[in-house]
Amino acid sequence: MKFPLYFSKKIAFSKDNKNNLSRIIVFIGRLSVALGVIVSLITVSTGLGSKTAIKERMADFSGHLSIKSKQSNNSYNSSPLSKEGFQLQKIKELPDVASTQQYVTASGILRNEHNFAGIIFKGIGPDFDHERFKKFLIAGNTPHVKEGFFNNGITISQKLASDLHLKIKDSIVAIFSKQDDKPLYRKFEVVGIYKTDIKMIDELYVIGGINHARKIQGLKNDEIGGVDVFLKNINDIDEDAPKIDQLVGYKNYTVKATDQYPQIMDFIAIFDTNIALIIIIMLVVVIINIVMVLLILIIERTNSIGMLKTLGASNGQIRAIFINYTLLIMIPGLVFGNLIGYSFLLLQKYFGIIKLNPENYYVEVVPVDLNPIYIMAISLGILLVSAVALILPSYLISKISPVKAIKYN
Known part of the structure; x- marks a missing residue:
């Protein structure tokens, strides 16, 4: 020493x-x-x-990465994903990818005798990860969707439930409109209430069936408006985004969860x-x-x-x-x-x-x-x-x- x-x-x-x-x-x-x-x-x-x-919290709601059509132009109303060059199976096989889920979105209004609220209706399919979403649920559950069937259940945020005085099993009318078309009315039943604590999500999003969203947006039964991609580690998001972007085709694009809410x-x-x-x-x-x-x-x-x-x-x-x-x-x-x-x-x-x-x-x-x-x-x-x-x-x-x-x- x-x-x-x-x-x-x-x-x-x-x-x-x-x-x-x-x-x-x-x-x-x-x-x-x-x-x-x-x-x-x-x-x-x-x-x-x-x-x-x-x-x-942002990623568990809308995916670490989201694949969208370039025709959407950041609109809340989904345009169908182009199938040209879109290799979903290869995306699923990437080692860092945990799961994927398809969706279609449509903007609308929830209205009843108490109040009204502008919403984004996110139509989910059979591949929706109900287990991942459980952390947000404070009552009820998320709608279980089957291909070819219309599920009238919706899961709304606690904020919307409070504003519209809604609880589980209550009915609510949603109004959707497309340019130059008459308003579309749909009646839904509240099957679940969620809370993410992220204001931009809780004030807007309603979870429902993908077939309703397809009908509203005029999409075919096999068309989708986007794909949420969940990674095994959120810290890999910047590294994996370019890899996935190469597999979505030139008419689609990939957006990171961290880029969807810049203010956060x-x-x-x-x-x-x-x-x-x-x-x-x-x-x-x-x-x-x-x-x-x-x-x-x-x-x-x-x-x-x-x-x-x-x-x-x-x-x-x-x-x-x-x-x-x-x-x-x-x-x-x-x-x-x-x-x-x-x-x-x-x-x-x-x-x-x-x-x-x-x-x-x-x-x-x-x-x-x-x-x-x-x-x-x-x-x-x-x-x-x-x-x-x-x-x-x-x-x-x-x-x-x-x-x-x-x-x-």
């Missing part, structure tokens, strides 16, 4: 240190490290957790700025406190520095001793900071202690991402940055004269 590290351990774990005048400063240094770790852990885990949770993505982007800002502030606080600890240790042990120089130790070796000593002092702070921070995050993950207003944050509970890589990176990062920050103040040791230090004692 090298001399500086050996000597650092000896003085760091010496029982005599418990009675030193510097023990209060050491305690403050450890406390600042622990608080820095706790705040950084919570900031990173909740920030990244929120980003992922919001993206997943702008909100999510704020998390990155907040995370970076808070971590920088915590690092500055930790560094200031640790540098103070180092300087006080140097002043307190001036006599020891003089003795070490007299015995032939170089300035570099003595500086290394005090830097190692200070970093060893930080370790209990890192350990307790990780224990406290991780315990709090576990409580939040499994018990949802802290709630949020979904109208502002798109989620009801603060989500947590317990990625061990982030936890290790925060602790190692604090140690590394502190080690670099201690180099400059440690040069004070070279200014100490061994003769004066021993004479001072």
Whole structure:
């Protein structure tokens, strides 16, 4: 073992240190490290957790990727997907693709004696992933559709149910219109109520049968207006989008869930700025406190520095001793900071202690991402940055004269 590290351990774990005048400063240094770790852990885990949770809510409703016809021109009324070059089977066989589901959309109005509301009727087919949608259901279920049959059941949002005073098994009239055609009236029965906490979805979307949507849009029985593609990992969305886009044909296009709601993505982007800002502030606080600890240790042990120089130790070796000593002092702070921070995050993950207003944050509970890589990176990062920050103040040791230090004692 090298001399500086050996000597650092000896003085760091010496029982005599418990009675030193510097023990209060050491305690403050450890406390600042622990608080820095706790705040950084919570900031990173909740920030990244929120980003992922919001993206997943968008994707679980409308697919990580959605294939549409270029004729739609961003309209809520589906145009039929072109079959030229469209290779749905190859898309399903891609290793990152979990599932696909077909749909047709039509814009309309729900109306009863209480109120009316503009809607997007999303007609789903037999391949609809009912299990994935269950997380959004607060009552009832989603309509089960069979090819060639008309299912009059619809699933509406809690917002629409509240505005229209609707509950399960209630009937409601929907009005649809196509350019230059008479309005089309359809009577539906409410079979389910959902809530995504995403305002742009909850205020508009109604889930119904694909055959009704085809009839409204004048599509043939084998035509579809779009395909939702679900990936195994939402973080692969940017990588997989170009691959899928090559399989949809030149008359169709692929849109990412993250691009369908740009205002939400702008909100999510704020998390990155907040995370970076808070971590920088915590690092500055930790560094200031640790540098103070180092300087006080140097002043307190001036006599020891003089003795070490007299015995032939170089300035570099003595500086290394005090830097190692200070970093060893930080370790209990890192350990307790990780224990406290991780315990709090576990409580939040499994018990949802802290709630949020979904109208502002798109989620009801603060989500947590317990990625061990982030936890290790925060602790190692604090140690590394502190080690670099201690180099400059440690040069004070070279200014100490061994003769004066021993004479001072």
